[in-house]
């Protein structure tokens with residue numbers, strides 16, 4: 272049977288695209304492989320949000336070139352879409368496809384590579400995935416044009432998936448045994464904006480909450496996109512997880528303005544305080560960028576203060592890197608690499624302190640955990656605390672766990 276290996280880099284939207292691609296391959300009779308087995312086709316679903324992401328995409332392909340029998344190499348996704356000329360020149364790559372070809376990708380690969388599984392496999396049922404959490408992309412595109420981001424150029428126009436289609440996919444995921452679905456989008460808060468707000472994100476969530484899906488989570492939203500209606504839904508006893516991922520990016524108003532972000536640091540703090548008053552167990556996670564052009568020591572200190580004041584439960588710290596074609600790449604006062612590294616390290620440590628402080632509130636308390644990994648058994652609570660525990664449990668089980676002590680990036684617990 273023809274074998275394909277798909278490697279995914281980057282965001283949740285890419286993970287969703289890869290799931291769709293894998294489905295497409297399986298429908299056409301391909302065998303999906305992972306680990307060290309040799310595939311006939313090796314596909315990298317690339318990312319180009321940072322230079323580092325693009326470098327990793329190239330590196331994954333290069334590794335396969337030197338590894339024994341060379342498979343047919345495909346570079347797919349955002350990287351070729353944003354930089355077609357640059358990616359066409361990468362040596363050893365057999366096929367470069369941008370994201371717009373999602374539906375036709377498998378056919379194009381079969382035509383170009385000459386590799387095709389026997390068609391008698393067509394129409395077979397998809398195997399149940401052992402994964403417990405599925406990413407469902409319901410929105411495409413972004414028109415916010417943050418000055419450091421290539422995504423509005425790479426991913427094109429804003430588009431929302433119709434409500435009925437979302438519901439069909441939700442039903443399918445429930446039938447395939449998924450316990451948690453994460454609604455994702457390139458800019459999830461834009462959902463419905465291209466069709467006059469009908470349906471709105473909140474209405475879609477309401478519909479999903481009427482299904483037997485045990486858990487529903489949202490990926491990223493901007494601070495000013497969290498509506499009262501959404502908080503009402505999150506406050507209720509239902510499947511919607513009390514977790515918001517709200518990118519802060521910087522705590523300095525000067526830098527936020529240069530980034531073309533649409534809020535002030537003070538509003539971010541006030542809003543998150545209000546959200547917590549409404550939902551005391553709310554987990555608030557974030558992305559924070561260091562070393563944006565013109566970020567002085569004072570600006571950075573302000574970011575540290577804001578992170579401390581908000582008390583995030585988990586942050587992802589990343590260093591600014593120039594993306595060709597974005598306004599920030601042209602800005603002067605670029606910050607030297609070693610300084611960015613220092614700020615990154617410092618903020619990570621601050622983030623870890625915040626995380627430990629949030630997690631410690633759950634010691635001695637019971638939470639429901641969805642088991643997602645083994646050795647040791649681990650999983651996530653609805654408010655996105657990572658739990659580790661000794662009991663051997665199958666992935667996909669929902670168990671009640673009492674927190675005993677802080678452990679690694681989460682809490683060590685015991686099943687009750």
Ligand code: SF4
Pocket residue numbers: 413414415416417420421422423457458
């Ligand atoms: S909101 Fe900003 S960072 Fe996010 S995708 Fe849009 S332009 Fe990029």
